[in-house]
Every structure is written in C-alpha cells, then in structure tokens.
Amino acid sequence: MARWKEIVEIIKQNFGTGFANNWLTYVLQLIMFTILYYLMFKVLRNNKADKFVGIIVFFIVLTGVALAFSARIDSGFLFIIIVMIALLVFTMFHTEIKRSLLDSGIKKKGKAEPITVTGVELIMDEIVRAVQNMSKNDIGALMVLSNGNLPDEIIESGTKINASITSQMVEAIFYPKAPLHDGALIIEGNKLYAAGCFLPLAQDERLPKEMGSRHRAALGVTMVASVTAIVVSEETGIISIVKNGVIKKKYADATDIKEALSDYYWSDLTAESVI
DSSP states (O other): OHHHHHHHHHHHIIIIIHHHHSHHHHHHHHHHHHHHHHHHHHHHHHTTOHHHHHHHHHHHHHHHHHHHTSSSOOHHHHHHHHHHHHHHHHHHSHHHHHHHHHHHTSOOOOOOOOBOHHHHHHHHHHHHHHHHHHHHTTOOEEEEEESSOSOHHHHHTSEEEEEEOOHHHHHHHTOTTSTTTTSEEEEETTEEEEEEEOOOOOOOTTSOTTOOHHHHHHHHHHHHSSOEEEEEOTTTOOEEEEETTEEEEESOOHHHHHHHHHHIIIIISOGGGBO
C-alpha cells in the first residue's frame, strides 16, 4: 500500500508541480519528438517495415512508463534514447530515407487512367512476353515502373510516346538500331509513357566493375525514387529486377517478372488507378 502511495506521489510530482514549472520545455520537447516520430514512422511504413515500427512503439511506451514512475523525468535520458533509435533507423534504412526525402519534393503528375483487372493481366502478359523475347535474343533493355514520382528532368531527357503497352511496341523501342534503344523506357500504369530517358548512375565503388551502365542506371533511379526497374543484359540476356537501390532478383524468370509487375499494379499504384 505504501508503495502505491509513493507511486502516486511521483506521478503528481512529474505531472503536477513539475509540469507547471516547466510546461514550456515539455511542450517544445513534445513537438520535437512528435515530428521526429512522424518522419521516422513514415519512412518505415513506406518501406513495409511494420514489424520494426511495432518494436519501436513498444520500447517508446516502455520508456514512457519507466520515466513516469521514476522519481523525476530525465529529458536528457529520453533524448539519448531518441537519438539511438534515429541512428538505428538511419543505419538500417539509409537508402529508403534518401529516397523518401527526394520523393517528398517531387510533384505527382496526377492519377493514372483507370485500368480494369482484366486489363492489368493483359498488360503484365505483354511485358513478360517482351522481356523474355529480348532476353532470348540478347537485346539489352531497361524498363522503369513508375507511378508518376520520377523527377521531371528524367522524363524530359527522353521522348514522350504515351503509347499502349504491347510486346511488339516494347521490343521495337529496344531494337538495337532504334533511336531510343539506349535509354530507359518509363511505364506508367497502362501506358508506355516515355522512352530513351537518361537515368542517374549509381556511383558506389563497391559495385562490380563489370556491371554495365543499364544495371548502374537501374540502381541509381531506384535510389532516388520509389520505383521498380527491370533490366535485360545485352551481353548475357540475364534478366534482373531492381528495387530500393539493390538487385532484388538476378536470373529472373517469367514468374519473378510477373510477381514484380503484380507488386507494381496492385501495391505501388494508387487504389484509384485500378478498378
């Protein structure tokens, strides 16, 4: 019983007289921590790290309870915990943080045209067919699945074509003697939006020296925007799927390509784009 009285007195001290004497400090700290938590959770949720979000929330609540029942609120101790969590998040998700910050400054081009479920299945079949045909014939290709979040300078570096997605059209764009075959093909929803686009190249010195410009461009663009890239090697015909600044799948087959396309059409695009 005496212990409970002691706990009640501690709570009164922390949130009664203590708060009244230092209310401005507490309010400023609350605003600062709220902004920090919001930005941190936004990055984690955008990158489907829900389990990690749960772990952080658990430790935050645990820390809050511990501080509430301590003899006094040590804001310095709380600040250290926040910094440690922030550093941990930055260490694990540095590429995602960079991409999210850049994405926040990119103006969306508006909602894509509505696509029916049957239309999506047909589009995915056309893209898979084109990629496999180019792979068999060792035709190099680089396609970027965008939801309107690429920087304007990337789109403007190529040629807007705004064409329907067919395997013949995709293969024609990457035909070795075609004028746009060296650049990237930007796909937005149910359209081949632009072709011959130049992408930022990844400059990481740890990358293999034999890695070609298409793979470096795929890595580079997925570091600065939330997009997926599909690469066909001109030398070997190997198909690679790139996302979040890393090669998610090398030696990709039809199933892998369709899975990446499904993620794009059913997850990356807004719900209003598919009916």
